[in-house]
Amino acid sequence: MWAFNLVSLPLTVGMVVATLRYFASPAVPLYVLATVGYAWLCSLSFIILVPADISTTITGYQEGDVGFFWSWTYWSTFFLSWAIVPTLQGYEDAGDFTVKERLKTSIHKNLVYYKIMGSIGLVGIILIIIMRHDWAGGIMGFAMACSNTFGLVTGAFLLGFGLSEIPKNIWKTADWTRRQKFLYHRIANMAANFDNAHQEYCHAIAVVQATSKQMSKRDPLRPFMDIIDNMLAQMLRDDPLFKPSGGKLGEDDMDYDTDENTMAALRRQLRRANEEYYRCKSKYTSYVMEALELEDTIKNYEQRDANEWKYISGFRENRSCTLGSFFDFIEFIWRCILRKQLMKVLAVILGCISAAILLAEATLLPSDVDLSLFSVLTNVVGKQEVLVQVIAFIPLMYMCICTYYSLFRIGMMVVYSLTPRQTSSVSLLMICSMIARYAPPISYNFLNLIHLGGNSKTTFETVLISLPFTVLF
Structure with missing residues (x-):
């Protein structure tokens, strides 16, 4: 397990840092960056814990550390998504002039939201009391059913959209004419x-x-x-x-x-x-620059014989160093030939993974036939710990990317924006809150795709059942 963690943990931390640096506006305060970074790290740590959890369950060697980290990340995302981040988001959005007044405004707005949600929950509890005599267990079941339904149902729609859109968009991007239009x-x-x-x-x-x-x-x-x-x-x-x-x-x-x-x-x-x-300036500039670079690439490809298969850029001076001609040739091969073909190959690979995930979702219902490719691969590699973790890591990472991609696309239309180097504090906090809320449902969904056989339960499922209120989903 440690060999896998030595690779996946730095990769996850690097992804969080790189994403923050790429999207955060220069005006975002340090405490917001720290909060968002920690929330993203806790959410993405699920993609490390799930493969480790599956591996220890298969090998039969249960480590206490896995349960501790599950509880730590679960409750961290819980308090971040339902208390800390919403309060901080309201504080950043408030226009008041003192810390006290900004906090007061933030708490007031959040209390209105929680009153509405609490009223809806109270109606459900009253219905359970009326319909059942033994209602103590019904309240617990109601809370868990609501939480699971919200996370799994909405997460399924987000996942399905991403599984379709990501390979399709990559394939379309490889088509220069379509991309230009x-x-x-x-x-x-x-x-x-x-x-x-x-x-x-x-x-x-x-x-x-x-x-x-x-x-x-x-x-x-x-x-x-x-x-x-x-x-x-x-x-x-x-x-x-x-x-x-x-x-x-x-x-x-x-x-x-x-x-x-x-x-x-x-x-x-x-x-x-x-x-x-x-935000609008950044997006407009990025689209214009991409269009100009694409026109430059198309022009170089059309004039490849006249230019001796060397890339001549319209945005910079020609290379005058000794190896300049060689670098121009390499840049032409990459921009005009390889990148386009590699994007098509990537689109096909991701399309196959998407199809495998969709097929595996059919196994969530009771069935004698195991249609999950990931379950089959996991059972084939058996007790080879590293291979089990890699097989679980890749599709789980892809499921996270698809779900969060859909969140970004939908949210950018109505609530928040995700713009390179111009994303405000409010948008970053809104995004990290949604990511934290969907991390456990994605993990739970993926664990259901891996049929471990018998009565084997992963540490995550054990911890989930033992929680007093599973209201994070």
Whole structure:
């Protein structure tokens, strides 16, 4: 088991760090990065614990460490997803001027949500009491049924979408003509969104500046206005190329200086407009750069004989070193030939894994026929510990990627955004909360695909049954 952990644990930590560095905005505070990083690490640690758990169950050598780490990661994700992260998310989203007021606003918003959820749960408990005389066990069963149903049912839909979309999108990306049309369409849409975000940002700046001008220095709200002015000045210093223009004021735009709450709303509006502007700018720039690079690649491929199969980039100067010609040839082979073919091969491989997972899902129902390829492979390798862990690790990792891919796609349409180097604190916290909630259901789903035979139960299943309330799912 330790040989597997020596490879998988650094890989998981590296994935978390690289993902955070790639997506997090420079303005994200350190405590948010630490919280999100820990939540992601706890969630992804399931892909290490599940293979280890399966291996120890098959070999019959149960290690106490596995049970300890299961409990640790389970309760960590529980408190993170249901208490710590939502509170921190509301705190980051609040526009109040003191720590106390921001926490108060966050707790108030979360209490409203929990009151609604609690009311729904109370109705279910009342129904159980009415319908059953022996209702003590029914309440426990109701809590576990609700939790399992939410995680497994919604997780199944997310998994199914990802299993289909990921191989299909990779295959489409390998088609240069199709990818060009897609990028042109996205660039047109993002240009409109970018323009709207620019107008909203300029509007927010105009409101702040106008409110600041009309407020006297002796106004009781002036200290709050100074905080907003300093925040705006810092935003403009961070991007000297940005020039506000076209911000028009409406009739209701000068009502922010009435009390502390309206000033907090003004601060929040400015911050959110700033985040949206740079999010749209980042996405628009990335699409434009990808389209230009694709056009460059197509042009080099069409002129390959004239260029002697050397890649001539339109974005950089030609290599003048001794091995420059050789490097140009290698770059041409990679960009114009190999990458396209490798993407098609990868799409076919992932498509086969997706088909195997979908077929294995059929074995969740009682059946005499084992259709799970992963179960068959696990039984074939028997007690070869490392092979068992590798066989479990690869499909489980892919299932996590598919589920989280669907979460990102769906969430980016309505709730949050995941943008390279421009993802805000609120979006990062929302994403990490959802990831933490779906980590145990994914693991439980995968364990059901591995038929260990007999009455063998993994440590995860034992720990799950022993929990007083399995409400994380």
